[in-house]
Amino acid sequence: MQLTQLILEGNRLSLSRLLTQVENDSPEGRAALVELFSHTGQAHLIGVTGAPGTGKSSLVNQLTLFYRKQQNKKVAIIAVDPSSPFTGGAVLGDRVRMRDLSGDDGVFIRSMASRGSVGGLAQTTASFTQVFDAAGYDIIIIETVGAGQSEVDIARLAHTTIVVEAPGLGDDIQAIKAGILEIADVLVINKADRPGVENTERALRTALGLAHPAKRVFRHHGQTISIDVPETDAKIWAPPIHKTIATDGTGIAELADSIAKHVAHLHQNGDWALRERARLGSELDAVLQEELMSQFLEKVQKEKYDEIVENVLQRNISPYEAVRMLLNGNLK
């Protein structure tokens, strides 16, 4: 039987195999993605991001257990660890995770350490969500470490983005980022049994006020468009702040409730479609960019490329001039 057919029927081994092919960007992986694409568009993509030490993974575990036990939903977890460019830093996290969720056929966990560029990572994550979506997973959680731009880009893949904080982490002014808050649909203060939870909540509320959530961002014809929504607009989603203790499950049901409300909100005001458009538009651009580059590198002569690089190294020509020379010599 065909690999894609097996995946549509729920075969876990085939699913695992395809994810590896997709990660390696193999021709089989690409072909399968094309075949599976028409089966996508059903899953709810949830991004979970936050600094190390906030207990993100425990929170994701608890949320997954909740969706399994209370709603019988199939859940896929993609744990992205972009800070580990060479070795598999995500592996340890997996082992901790497995204790809670192993043996449940309705849960699939896949870790991913960056092997290439950031663009590559976001693209692989996007492809993974498509595979899980086609394979019938209702909820796909994309968990990213940290608060860098790459994490923001990956979180943007999601319909609902959860930003996790914890009390007492980082005592300097950089601790709470307006930028990361702007992508948050739901905020969580995890480890809420720790001292300092009130301070964290106060800081979050202040930062939220500064973050101007009254904005809708989407992409169109390769451009990011940002629309200011009037403050009085009833359609605005005000990100709720939840306090949780992931280790004992406190606050998880309430968090799941907020997530469900956010999905309803997205459908009601048309943002679901906008986010789909932004997500698929970005993906299209990324594939296009990669394809243009690889087509170009196939056409360019290695000797000519090396000679031009050498001239840049000698500071004879700038990178911009080098590109002009490469393009003039090869695309005419």
Add this chain to the structure above:
Amino acid sequence: MQLTQLILEGNRLSLSRLLTQVENDSPEGRAALVELFSHTGQAHLIGVTGAPGTGKSSLVNQLTLFYRKQQNKKVAIIAVDPSSPFTGGAVLGDRVRMRDLSGDDGVFIRSMASRGSVGGLAQTTASFTQVFDAAGYDIIIIETVGAGQSEVDIARLAHTTIVVEAPGLGDDIQAIKAGILEIADVLVINKADRPGVENTERALRTALGLAHPAKRVFRHHGQTISIDVPETDAKIWAPPIHKTIATDGTGIAELADSIAKHVAHLHQNGDWALRERARLGSELDAVLQEELMSQFLEKVQKEKYDEIVENVLQRNISPYEAVRMLLNGNLK
């Protein structure tokens, strides 16, 4: 007088103006970069990265004061804050910084919050280093927040990368990343007067052992090449671990000494040239990719592009098929 000429003569206002043009990717900015490029290649680029709360900014301040007072070197600081995609999160940090370093004409500080893609951020940072390099700054410090892939990419621009840790930050297994350590040339445990410094040092030494530093990575013809260096190779640089207290200057002179030794090491074993090649090769590829994409988008019909995106949204065709259609229709 020409803008570039003014910059070569040390005019700060012109420098500031050009940085803004470069950040906005204006035609004037690009033209100036081309003109200035032949004046680059003198500066020592130092990357400083680490999680929020490690006291990176204070450390960079102290290091800058050291270079100013002890060695009379001109220092530029590029503070990159990729977690702030929309608003200027870097501004606050600047104000704190200014107290120590303001009024010194041998110091130039520039903050940068991400406005576009990660690629764009790394590219702007690369362009900034060229401007400062041409303007005669001996040391260019690129300070990045966090430990994501984008920070790793930006740190890779540097000749010498310093990774800053602090005791008691993050108590889970994600706290110390093998990936970020692999890019470290020098490690700093800042806030070394805090409890837990021995634990942090022990964890760092263990992680360093796992991180296989015996590897040299460079780029060639658009590809990343990694060479395993035999463990017995005398040319291997073992990243030293420094303990500092940035607030009172403890350990700063020793850190500066290690940085100087690293530069000497890079020149001796040929890694300086390899890193230059990797850095300029990456930059060339980024400019090339961007140029290919913008040339393509100019040629493609907006209606056709929108129609294809719509077909992807309707799940009629996958992003890969969409790209194939776009390329077939327009590049033949």
